[in-house]
Each structure stands twice: as C-alpha cells, then as structure tokens.
Amino acid sequence: MKSLRFALPFVLLALSTAALAQSDAQKSFDAMKALAGTWQGHATLDPPNPQMGGDSDTRVSMRVTSRGNAIVHEMGELDPAQDPTKHDHPVTMLYLDEGRLLLTHYCDAGNRPRMAGKLSADGKTIDFDFLDVAGNTQYGHMQHARFTIVDDNHHVEEWTFLMPGDKLMRGRIDLQRIK
C-alpha cells in the first residue's frame, strides 16, 4: 500500500507528460492542416548556390483527407495533363500515430522514409526527424523536413536529402499561398 502511494505521483506525472506530448502532436497536426491549399515559391539550395541558377519556381499542394485523419502533401507541377505516374511528383502523407505526428515521404528514389514531428516552443516550426526507411536506399533518401509557418499565406519548407556517400543536401522552398 505504501509503495502504491509512493508510485502514484510518478504514474500521474507520466500520464500528464503523455497527454502533453499528444496535445503537442495534435497542435502540430492542426497547424499543418491550416496549410491546406495550393502554394507556389522559389526553390534554392541551403546554403544557396547562386551559380546553379536554382531560383526556380515550384508548386506544392496540401489537402486534408480521410475525414481529417491525414494530410496529403504533393510537390511539383499541378498540371492535370502531366501524368504523375511518369513525372516528378513526390507525395508525403502526414498523420497522427500514438501521440506523435508522423510523416511518410513517398520518394521517386523508390523508398519511404518515416519522420516524427516536433513543435518548436514558439509553435511556428515543426521539425521532422528521421525514424526509419522502407525500400531501396541505393540512391539516397529524405532524411529531415522542416515546416516553418510564417503567416496564413506564407510558409517555408526545408527538405534534407541524404545522398549516396552520406552527404546531406538541403533544399529550401519559400512558398506563398495562391489558393
């Protein structure tokens, strides 16, 4: 009985920590849902390499699906005439899983890395750290993602790719909402 009384505060602490973590994940998920729409912006290397002439426009589409249980993030041209089965069109799914916000990136390199999101103290940045990867990693895989919400109509995405030979390459897209 004495030991139970001793353990109770720790159990309560553990439960409240779990609840807090879950609410952070939910907060992150809600923040990501608010990004639903169509976005356009400049893609550059980070740090920038102006010699590559990489200030190039790209589009991102995000939509909430599965009765609010998942977000689909699509990168690339949104031209319906362009067949995504043949062209460059990476898809990322975001969802809650056991109190964590997870992301699965479906890469054209033929693999599917999973990452877990962590909300920053100011609630504006969600960092996705690598958990594991399924599929062929011969040509590298996505290693990290960061979403920074600037305001309702502006957000920044940073995607870090682990190249063969374990060299990291980070791309940054500054996006403006167009829809």
Next chain:
Amino acid sequence: MDRDWNDSQPIYRQIRDRVVAMILDGVLKEGDALPSVRNVAVEYRVNPLTVLKAYQGLVDEQFVESRRGLGMFVKAGAKNLLLRGEREKFLEQEWPRISETIERLGLKPEELLNGSSRRSPAKSSKTTKEER
C-alpha cells in the same frame, strides 16, 4: 536531353547520367556551361529540387564546378575522370559476364574482331530500323 524517364532509377540520377553521357559524347566539353537549374526544371518539367540534387551530385563527383557569379561548368579533366570510372565499371561489372559468354561460345579473338568490323554504321542503322 531526352524528356522520357525510366522507372529503374530516380529522376535526379537520370539527369546526372544524361549530363555524364553528354560529357563523354563531347556534346558538353570541358569548360562548357551547364544549363541553369531553372531552365532544366522548366524544360523537363521536373521539380527544381530534383535538378539541384543532380547538380550537387555532379559537383561532389568532381565533374562540374561552380564559378562565382557565372554558373556551373564542366571541370577540366572531367572527361578523363569519367572515362576512368566508366572503364572500371565496365571491367568490374560487365566484362566478367561478357567474358564468360565468349568462353562458353568458344569465340576466338579474330572472330570477335571480324564480328565488330562487320557492324558498319550503315548496317547498324538499317538493323535498328528493321528491328523497329
């Protein structure tokens, strides 16, 4: 560059391979500028991050270099470096299989040389047309 992509490799790798082939074939010479990421992304309708990945790979492999304020250029010595790499790859990966076939068929060096001299460019293109 061809606009069609195959399913065996990611697109960034295929862009890298096409630039490599252009260097080996002399289409891109040492000191020539590479098209900008923007141009490749727009023309081939690929994500600019994909082109950046391909170009970064070429920089890492020492085939191209960036010149401040000017762009990306094929590095001096890139063709030799590529040839060395491609020769090694051929000898390590393809030659053992070819050599095994030659041995199995009992082909002699003179037969191989005659065989290759029979493949004149005119005949090759005719064969290709017929095959189509």
